[in-house]
Amino acid sequence: MAFSSKFKPFKLALIQLGNVTASKSDNLAHARDMVLKAAASSRKPDLIVLPECFNSPYGHAHFPVYAEKIEPESESIKMLSTVAKETQTWLVGGRCSYRTRDGENLYNTCTVYNPNGDLVAKHRKVHLFDIDIPGKITFKESETLTGGTTTNFFDTEFARVGLGICYDIRFPELAMISARQGCHVLIYPGAFNMTTGPLHWELLQRARAVDNQLFVAMCSPARDLTAGYHAWGHSMVVDPMANVLVEAADVEDIVYADIDPALMESARAGIPVTEQRRFDVYPDVSQS
Numbered sequence: 120m121a122f123s124s125k126f127k128p129f130k131l132a133l134i135q136l137g138n139v140t141a142s143k144s145d146n147l148a149h150a151r152d153m154v155l156k157a158a159a160s161s162r163k164p165d166l167i168v169l170p171e172c173f174n175s176p177y178g179h180a181h182f183p184v185y186a187e188k189i190e191p192e193s194e195s196i197k198m199l200s201t202v203a204k205e206t207q208t209w210l211v212g213g214r215c216s217y218r219t220r221d222g223e224n225l226y227n228t229c230t231v232y233n234p235n236g237d238l239v240a241k242h243r244k245v246h247l248f249d250i251d252i253p254g255k256i257t258f259k260e261s262e263t264l265t266g267g268t269t270t271n272f273f274d275t276e277f278a279r280v281g282l283g284i285c286y287d288i289r290f291p292e293l294a295m296i297s298a299r300q301g302c303h304v305l306i307y308p309g310a311f312n313m314t315t316g317p318l319h320w321e322l323l324q325r326a327r328a329v330d331n332q333l334f335v336a337m338c339s340p341a342r343d344l345t346a347g348y349h350a351w352g353h354s355m356v357v358d359p360m361a362n363v364l365v366e367a368a369d370v371e372d373i374v375y376a377d378i379d380p381a382l383m384e385s386a387r388a389g390i391p392v393t394e395q396r397r398f399d400v401y402p403d404v405s406q407s
């Protein structure tokens with residue numbers, strides 16, 4: 120399928136998935152049921168998003184155990200591809216994967232399927248979640264994962280969609296590159312926590328949206344206080360003026376948003392920062 124990067128109104132659904140257990144098959148079956156539920160709703164989404172690592176609990180110990188190769192026979196790929204085709208929707212699913220060639224590195228990857236069930240894009244989390252806030256949270260994804268090395272987007276019949284995963288949202292450069300590549304919407308499957316969630320989850324999405332005057336969405340797992348990692352939840356869609364269009368609470372839910380290109384046009388016309396950038400003053404900030 121070849122698409123122009125035309126921007127047309129569409130409907131987006133974020134599945135804030137709960138009931139994640141130790142059984143990958145059960146998690147996949149539940150995720151599938153939730154995709155079917157979202158697709159059958161009266162909101163009729165064109166694009167459905169699942170959270171980061173939706174097929175497993177989140178944590179170091181789990182990454183290698185639940186990882187799969189990105190190939191048609193893999194359990195998660197099969198489910199995602201089949202349900203995208205069955206529901207005739209675009210689908211973004213975040214999970215852990217092995218690289219199939221060039222070593223056995225593990226990546227935190229999200230894969231994208233078109234309504235024919237074809238795998239059309241993938242994004243490997245570029246910035247690994249390595250933080251240490253004493254007394255609050257220490258996490259080092261780099262102990263088990265390798266960072267991706269590319270920016271990624273995909274074209275649909277309604278928009279160009281840029282991809283990031285969770286911690287990637289903290290890096291304005293990645294979002295700005297996607298914006299300059301013509302993306303209208305940025306999607307980040309993510310799983311912030313009880314320390315950084317209240318501090319930065321909304322702030323970062325609104326910041327990336329207003330920096331780049333586009334739509335930003337983050338899709339989290341539901342909070343499970345019996346799990347090792349307590350996700351913040353609050354899956355959210357933000358418009359190009361940095362208004363929050365929709366926000367989940369912390370429990371399992373599906374939230375829907377109408378993505379209206381007119382909001383992007385009026386934001387860009389009213390505050391034309393995209394035309395006012397002074398690349399003569401800051402040609403390449405990475406060199407500073």
Ligand SMILES: NC(=O)CC(=O)C(=O)O
Nearest residue numbers: 248285286310311312315
């Ligand atoms: N889990 C992440 O990758 C990121 C996160 O929780 C944060 O940036 O905060």
